[in-house]
Amino acid sequence: MQLIWTKGFSETEIYKSANIDRRLFSKIRSDSSYHPQKQTILPLLIALHLNITEAEDLLSRAGFALSPTNTTDVIYRFCIQNKIFNQNMIDELIYELS
Numbered sequence: 001m002q003l004i005w006t007k008g009f010s011e012t013e014i015y016k017s018a019n020i021d022r023r024l025f026s027k028i029r030s031d032s033s034y035h036p037q038k039q040t041i042l043p044l045l046i047a048l049h050l051n052i053t054e055a056e057d058l059l060s061r062a063g064f065a066l067s068p069t070n071t072t073d074v075i076y077r078f079c080i081q082n083k084i085f086n087q088n089m090i091d092e093l094i095y096e097l098s
Contacts, residue, residue, distance in 0.1 A: 014048065017047035017087060019091075050080065071094070
């Protein structure tokens with residue numbers, strides 16, 4: 001939540017931009033024992049417009065990392081590094097390249 005406020009976004013902007021259900025986002029926000037899956041965190045990296053260092057840090061805190069051999073992870077890394085923060089475009093790339 002600190003990243004959302006620091007980046008100047010509203011919570012609504014983030015969960016809509018990440019295409020995450022409002023209830024799931026609420027669970028992430030309010031349930032400290034809940035650990036979201038990697039496929040939930042990846043769109044949040046994009047919605048938050050994180051740079052690669054911030055993205056890797058957030059993933060690491062959740063117990064994940066971007067793999068150099070996983071197509072989805074490579075696409076996310078490329079998009080973050082090139083400031084492509086459009087989740088629909090990323091989803092299309094993943095669909096086309098997977």
